[in-house]
Amino acid sequence: MEHAVETTLTVNGIEVTRRIEPRRNLVDFLREELGLTGSHVGCEHGVCGACTVRVDGEIVRGCLMLAVQANGCKVETIEGLSDSGELARLQKAFHDRNALQCGFCTPAMLMAARDLQLKNPKASREEIRTHLSGNYCRCTGYQAIVDAIEDVLHG
Amino acid sequence: MKAPSFAYAKPRSLEEAFDLLERPGAKILAGGQSLVPSLNMRLSSPELLVDITGISSLAGIQVGRTFRIGALVTHAQIERSAEIRKQVPLLAEAAAHIAHPAIRNRGTLGGSLALADPAAEYPACALALNATLVLLGRKGERRVPAGSFFKGLFETDLRTGELLAAVEFPRVERSAFLELARRQGDYAIIGLAGVADGSGRRIAFLGAGATPVLAKGASAASSLEQALKALGNDIDPPADLYHSSATKLHLAKVLLSRAWNTLSKPH
Amino acid sequence: MGKAELPLHAPGTQLDKGYIGQSVPRANAQRLLQGRGSFTDDLIFPRLAHVAFFRSPYAHARVKRLDFKRALRSPGVIGVFDGRAVAEYCKPWMGVLAHLKGIRSPEQHAIAIERACWQGEAVAAVVAESRGQAEDAVGLIEADWEELPAVVDMDEALAGKVVIHPELGDNICFKREHDTGGVDEAFAKADVVVEETYNFGRHTGVCIEGRAILADYNAGEHSLTVYHATQAPHMMQDIFSRHLGIPEANVRVIAKDVGGSYGIKVHVYADEMATAALSVMLRRPVKFVADRLESFLSDIHAREHKVKVRLACTKEGEILAFDLDDLTAIGPYSVYPRTSGIEGNQVVNLTGGPYKHQKYRAKMNVVFTNKNVTCQYRAVGHPIAVALTEAIVDRAALELKMDPAELRRRNLIPDDAYPYTFPSGIKFEKLSHHRTLDKLLELMDYKSLRAQQADFRKKGVTRGIGLAAMIEVTNPSPAFYGVGGARISAQDGATLRFEPTGMVTVLCGVTEQGQGTEGIFAQIAASAVGVTVDKVRVITGDTGVTPYGGGTWASRGAGIGGEAVLLAGRALRSNILDVAAVVLKMDKAELDIVKNEVVNRLTLEAKLPLAELGRIAHFRPDTLPVDFQSELTVTRSYTPRQYAFTFSNGIQASYVEVDPETGFVKLLKHWCVEDAGTVINPMLVDEQIRGGVVQGIGAALYEECLYGPDGQLLNGNMADYLVPMSSEMPDIVCAHIETPTKQSQLGAKGVGEAGTAGAPGAVMNAINDALAPLGARVTAMPFTPERILVALRKI
The missing domain is CATH 3.30.465.10 (Uridine Diphospho-n-acetylenolpyruvylglucosamine Reductase; domain 3)
Known part of the structure; x- marks a missing residue:
């Protein structure tokens, strides 16, 4: 911990202060230090999107941001947005449409879907597909996911 | 794929940043979207990251x-x-x-x-x-x-x-940006960024060399036919994993054809 | 016994099949939707150590010296081990099976000793307090290597100038020849003979969750608990036991949530065996999660076939014979315990599968190379057999100037021809090729689509339509592995437990990989017992808890596990009614169970809530006659026996637009009509098919593990290895024909691999249909823009 930096951030509404090694990225910090294992590690080079979390209101790749960079930031994860009810409609639509199989990509998929819902609530089917283009799902054919989001946006 | 150890500093002023950047092994961290993956892959091992996002x-x-x-x-x-x-x-x-x-x-x-x-x-x-x-x-x-x-x-x-x-x-309203990527958001196989104004056209290509390349001949050409001919001399794209140099040159020409009208409209 | 044996009771629905055929959302999705699943990497134990591997940078090299001195001094390091040290605790293995006659493979160790045979093979392991520290120390291991000549190309492997394993004499792992006789005669009398060679790129599964294992050895009781992202917990229990020398009863394998499998997580991996051995050696829990870069280097790869195929037919379009020559390369070892000979074997078994020709000859060679190992990945062999069959059939249609749908209609095995023995020797119980074809053509409005395609052609837009009929192996009997000596269960058991509250707990040997196994088991159990689906809890993936079983592979979950659940559910209903008869002092034959109540069978009058029955049976059995004992936990098992495999069938269609200037392919739409027998949950089945189709599209358009001439993997990361993403994927329309198998009462045939089996062929034919007027044709997957441009002679 020779380089550890004291870092204070708000995670799902709770302020936490930790001494963090700079090399530790945000998703590893959330998972290993705070036990928030809903954000997943899929590729660690910013391609699969499984680590998507929200920082100061914008979605980011948790593997491409150092935890120390989150000093002073408001971080929100799948656990927080589930408990606040913010994702409830999307979660229900995903459940009703079976828009998930193994569920590993799902928390991030929901974060991306929520981001779209906030930014472009009238998004077309094609725009939905484009907005999710950075979130890898190997199980579904993406169609049920797109259908579920469409249900929420247009339903 | 865990990054190697390094120190971190977040200067609040340019002066402070310049001081930090003089330290051995210092590297600038901005958005980190290219640097952090290279750290995770241990392709880069700086001793100090200077996070300039606070300036x-x-x-x-x-x-x-x-x-x-x-x-x-x-x-x-x-x-x-x-x-x-x-x-x-x-x-x-x-x-x-x-x-x-x-x-x-x-x-x-x-x-x-x-x-x-x-x-x-x-x-x-x-x-x-x-x-x-x-x-x-x-x-x-x-x-x-x-x-x-x-x-x-x-x-x-x-x-x-x-x-x-x-x-x-500069303000340039007439422009064309085209690229060919296998999937949305991928690095393009080849791409074209072109502008046109009273002083002429400037057409640059990405994925076409060791740097972005200004296609001077093609930019100055008076017809598409001439431009396509000139492009072969302007760029010599390096092969990538899936595409040969010849394929990329062909695709560059396709992009040039597709952008040509936009960049050639009379004022 | 067939489907007529249903009705399954139908609480909450009007149908006599209960929840069978209903799109019930699955209960276990709820935790995943909140990020509250429990994947192996989410687990943290006291004294948990982490392992990272030092992997060979060369495709083939002798390890002359390994120096761990600096690594051992690195902060947080607990130990550094080479292959010999780990071999003291873990016996080597050999990936051969007796029924694949002549298959050979050298011994493989958990950590390679002296020689690495592919880039990425582990030669040392570092255990440390954190994964980051373990990686730091890996970087400090010093090694002297002597590079050995690498065999990379499969033709060179077959030629055998350089032999990878000198003790084997050549590079041939396995070969098979099959000949019905009369093939040359058929070709001699044929009006039309077409021949083509197809290349299939090597690709891999890219599970979004890397392979993951947490092994926890307890020295006090000489027991090993392994939390493992696996598809086959009992198979792994047996393997950990035998190779680590721990009694099987002391080994427990628990598969919690698993982040995608598709066959990737059903094999024995050297680094996972090493992780378990290290836990024993260090007497503490050790975790290994393959990161993305090492996943590409060490998860099994698949496919990589080069197949020459010839087809003979009459001018009326009657197919007379297929003649096949397949060459496939599998890396330096046949993978344990399922072997790497199965995929090629399946190509021989399945080529030409939907058609009624009688003459067939096949030759197949499986060769070793110095690339990562290959093994069974979703749809094993099917994508190859289907694509080459369907491509050569389309080639024949082109030659005959016959509509591809019509040519298929003339040759598909008639729907009334079953049972049917195919010239490769496989037997079909009952398939429905003509009904699926008819339904597909109607679904896609084939005629209008052809008209639309012609209109577009006039406008200079290059569109193509491709069809791919298929058969799919499901519900394997012991003929797949057991007869060859592999200790892989062909049977699965299900235990149903009636709880005091009236709930039903289901325990089954088939695992949940996200496909919805637990959901459909709940539907089957609820229907069979007579409770509502919310009253059912399902537990899978724990050898310490569930009945013995094979797990998830070869599209067997619904057909085998589901049948076991159905049989156990019926038995439980009968046992519950025994209790009810005693409590109510009525004849059992007068009673039934509907919607969590014991009812009068004829009047449906409610007699006794199940919760009350549960209370009496569990807590007040003193109120029942002294000679009566309730039996409210029952177990039933199921093994398919009548056929080696239950085959399903289906047909897919792809509609694409090719940009002849760029060589880019746009997928416009995709259709799949599948006959998987009884469909238990259409919503789950449809999206599983779509996911499979998308994986097949990946093979057709994007995915290939590219190797350099020195055996270096060139694109082993997710930026360079292209998987299908949402933007480029089409909408996929699914429909079903249901021809239940009569081997089971449930009638489910299985559907997990159908999408992947058929999609590459459909896309290939669609692209070639688009290119045909331009005089171009492509035969090497994936169909990159460059390959299409070359075919179009643009470069």
């Missing part, structure tokens, strides 16, 4: 005679800026091709240009727009035209201790 003078968009865009402005901000979309549409169009929303929220204009990945969108745009890069160092400011900034593969005119502060773009 407010590097942020923001100033509209004056030119567009001055701070190095820390993110792709998402560029994509969403109504001013940019209206007056330098090339940049806004290019931004939408960069990776995916979550990455565009963190990645910065300055980071992309300073990294100088020849397959990236902004370097080709800067070259086509003949942008001016504003470099700051302890000794003061240097203003470098894009044409002189990109020196080689991932190599720029930035000197040790300097950082890219902002980029000045």
